[in-house]
Amino acid sequence: MLRELRIRNLAVIEEIAVPLAPGFNVLTGETGAGKSILVDALLLIIGARAQPELIRSGEESAVVEALFEVETSGPVAALLDEAGHRLADGQLVVKRELSRSGRHRVFVNDSAATVGLLERLGDLLVELHGQHEHQRLVEPARQLELLDRFAECLTQREQVGALVRRWEEARASLARLREELAESARQEDLYRFQLAEIDAVRLREGEEEELRADRSRLQHAERILRGLQEVMALLHEDDHSAAARLSRAVALLQSVSRLDAMALAPVEGLEAALVHVEDVVTGVRALRDRAVADPDRLAELESRLDAIAKLKRKYGETEAAILGYREDIAAALARIGSQDLLLAERERDVQAL
Known part of the structure; x- marks a missing residue:
């Protein structure tokens, strides 16, 4: 639920904070009072394209910020967790910064984020209804959501979504491990040469x-x-x-x-x-x-x-540094020797999901 919308230097608005109460809220005003600007600000919050022309005349930047209250175990929380963002006390703060230089920035709970994430959050947080709103019914994602609601299987959908995320994370982890294994194989000969070179000197500290x-x-x-x-x-x-x-x-x-x-x-x-x-x-x-x-x-x-x-x-510049490096590459060689077993374990984890 949207609880507050803050705007600074957007269009004709210098600075404003719009608190919203639970339930039905109505904003009224004369033509040109700025009602459409509030909608534009909300569109920016859910990932609309940022244009420097929206910045107030005479200013170099504009800021739009929205405070949402969300369930800590709902789909929004799951999406934030997937994207690596933390949801604190059920509150979500989304912020867009526009700059005339074109270097716009996005923040989710004070952490840098992407416009793509805002678009995904917007689908869960905000519904904008206009004269062409019926066109959303042809969107596959909207159709799937309506079907899930009609079948009363939203809980199962969340469960399946969680399993899919786990599966994707496991696959990503497996891909990273394969890349590390390939890189380690390229480094193995170098490590063995370096280890032999250091050991041949039989260096001791001091x-x-x-x-x-x-x-x-x-x-x-x-x-x-x-x-x-x-x-x-x-x-x-x-x-x-x-x-x-x-x-x-x-x-x-x-x-x-x-x-x-x-x-x-x-x-x-x-x-x-x-x-x-x-x-x-x-x-x-x-x-x-x-x-x-x-x-x-x-x-x-x-x-x-x-x-x-x-x-x-x-x-290294000292005997201690050289001996420390020797321990590091010895440990790296030991890890290389055990990576095949780790790779097999990760593959079993993916198959189990």
Whole structure:
């Protein structure tokens, strides 16, 4: 049932809202008052052709909006559900926007819609009677509706309509699945190649940073070795090294202690410092021993980094991104392997309907 009609900038009407009560409503007025414009507005609501000439002079756009109350389980609700529109609280708002640029728009409950949907809704929502109304009796859809009403089988018609919609949805779903299956078959070889390429590198997260550190160490092996050798000389290997000086200081204090027992007090601290220096020397010696130029190992690192860089250019900017993509294509291949079973299941669903 039509409850309200709102118009803005249509023909001679600047803006108006026409509330309608249940039952019989009568609109009267003098010639030129705008009664026909209300009919034109209603025709726009049910899908009539939108013409820029209908827009009020001096304006760039016009808006027509209608509020309907409909049953939440009736044919209108079923049509809206089929078209992907939601019916809230039994209220349906249809809106047409006309523009002089020709870019007209249609909305159903604030969602974009098509004029074709308005035409289908109009057949269910509005009946316009005029001097040629009897001509609608030759329309097959009208004849079928009258026959269904006469046979008192409107409920069965809705049931059959629901089954047909389910069947059409199942067929559409089956068609989409077949398209996806065909596309997946085209992608399968590519996915398998990509998966093999990534797996061949045996990439692990955080590896590139470690490789770069090792490469830097090998590239600067001589400089590192010189620095470590100098450190070893300062701490241990030179006659005037820290270890030698600490040992000499301990020996002198022990000698002096024979004359003054208080001289032994600093010895314990010096011996602890000497132990600490020796621990450091052990660590530095290990670093010096591995600071050796190794061209073969350096070439191996360069090759490994090049392989990772190649994967990054193709599959992601980080190891995590590459490994994530690898999981995605592995999952896609698994789905491809199971699509035949899914296709057979969908075909059975269609046949069951």
